Amino acid sequence: xxxxxxxxxxxxxxxxxLRSWQLYVLLLPALxxxxxxxxxxxxxxxxxxxxxxxxxxxxxxPWAGLKHFKHFFSTYNAKNIILNxxxxxxxxxxxxxPIPVIFALLLNSVENxxxxxxxxxxxxxxxxxxxxxxxxxxQTILAPSTGxxxxxxxxxxxxxxxxxxxxxxxxxxxxISGIWQSMGFNAIIYxxxxxxxxxxxxxxxxxxxxxxxxxxxxxxxxxxxxxxxIMFILAIGKLMTLGYEKAYLLxxxxxxxxxxxxxxxxxxxxxxxxxxxxxxxxSLFNSLINFILLMITxxxxxxxxxxxxx
Numbered sequence: 001x002x003x004x005x006x007x008x009x010x011x012x013x014x015x016x017x018l019r020s021w022q023l024y025v026l027l028l029p030a031l032x033x034x035x036x037x038x039x040x041x042x043x044x045x046x047x048x049x050x051x052x053x054x055x056x057x058x059x060x061x062p063w064a065g066l067k068h069f070k071h072f073f074s075t076y077n078a079k080n081i082i083l084n085x086x087x088x089x090x091x092x093x094x095x096x097x098p099i100p101v102i103f104a105l106l107l108n109s110v111e112n113x114x115x116x117x118x119x120x121x122x123x124x125x126x127x128x129x130x131x132x133x134x135x136x137x138x139q140t141i142l143a144p145s146t147g148x149x150x151x152x153x154x155x156x157x158x159x160x161x162x163x164x165x166x167x168x169x170x171x172x173x174x175x176i177s178g179i180w181q182s183m184g185f186n187a188i189i190y191x192x193x194x195x196x197x198x199x200x201x202x203x204x205x206x207x208x209x210x211x212x213x214x215x216x217x218x219x220x221x222x223x224x225x226x227x228x229x230i231m232f233i234l235a236i237g238k239l240m241t242l243g244y245e246k247a248y249l250l251x252x253x254x255x256x257x258x259x260x261x262x263x264x265x266x267x268x269x270x271x272x273x274x275x276x277x278x279x280x281x282x283s284l285f286n287s288l289i290n291f292i293l294l295m296i297t298x299x300x301x302x303x304x305x306x307x308x309x310x
Contacts, residue, residue: 048281068281077260085261085286089239092175097235100183101228104190105220109212120191123184134177135249139164142173167255174246189231193224229307237294240286262286 017024043058048068050061072078103123110116126134141147142163150160163169197220205215221228244263251259262282270279302308 045280045284047277048284050277052277052280064277068278069285071278072282072285080257081260081262081265084258085240085242085263088171088174088258088261089242091171092178092242093235093239095175096179096182097232099179100186101190101221101224103183104187104194104224105216107187108191108194108220109216120184120187124188125184126181127185129181131243131245132249134181135246138173138177138250162254164250165252165254167258170250170255170259173250177246190224190227193227194220197223225305226307229301229305230309233294233297233301233309236297237290239293240289 046058047061049064049066050058051064051067052058052061107116107119107123110119142149144150144160144162149163154160161169163173201219201223202215205219210218240262242261242263244261244267247259247261248264248267251264263286266279266283266286269275269282298308298310
């Protein structure tokens with residue numbers, strides 16, 4: 001009996017796929033990209049447990065067990081690197097995550113359609129600017145002698161500040177530039193969720209005498225809350241994953257105390273010093289922390305709000 005039910009369900013699934021085959025064809029390029037660039041490279045994670053030698057290849061290289069993981073935790077700067085990554089990641093999440101949500105809510109409340117589209121276009125344009133260009137703009141603006149920020153400080157009677165060299169300014173510069181670059185683009189998903197809200201809710205709230213701010217919170221925000229929670233879970237899942245490009249470009253000998261994070265350390269040891277097994281082990285440790293945080297956050301949000309990824 002169970003076998004017949006399974007056969008019927010399987011047959012229905014095949015028929016459903018055949019009826020919508022055009023959609024699956026459109027999905028195929030994305031699946032190929034995912035397999036080739038995301039899942040296939042995971043085979044190389046084996047070298048984290050081996051003494052990888054290029055001539056011998058991945059499989060023929062001798063096993064090393066947890067040697068590289070132990071070596072990383074025994075290095076003099078491991079604690080500082082992990083601490084820098086955690087502090088920067090948490091600060092970046094707490095400051096950067098709410099801003100696209102607030103921006104989307106405020107932008108959606110703008111009644112002038114042309115103004116709304118103009119602001120949206122201007123806001124997500126920086127997302128397509130190269131990180132190298134972003135850092136170059138920051139260095140030009142904050143230059144000690146020619147940058148307009150320091151020129152303004154000098155006119156106010158203050159001495160020039162070496163923003164890009166002093167360790168206490170690295171995290172603010174990293175976070176602020178990231179907000180400017182990705183705020184508009186990250187707000188798109190919330191704007192799309194807001195467009196699905198029926199205008200009848202707002203009309204009923206207006207009749208009941210609700211103010212614009214009340215409607216913004218009780219209707220718009222609460223109805224997109226599931227989307228916000230899902231995006232928060234995904235953000236936690238990549239909490240420790242900070243791109244090395246901007247951090248590495250902002251680094252200098254004077255700010256290494258705060259700017260050396262796991263991603264820049266992996267880049268230096270792996271690509272610059274050719275310690276492939278060691279850098280893979282460090283990167284795998286970082287990914288493992290992300291996975292654990294993702295699972296914990298998913299469980300907590302499911303219990304609290306009944307919203308989860310799985």
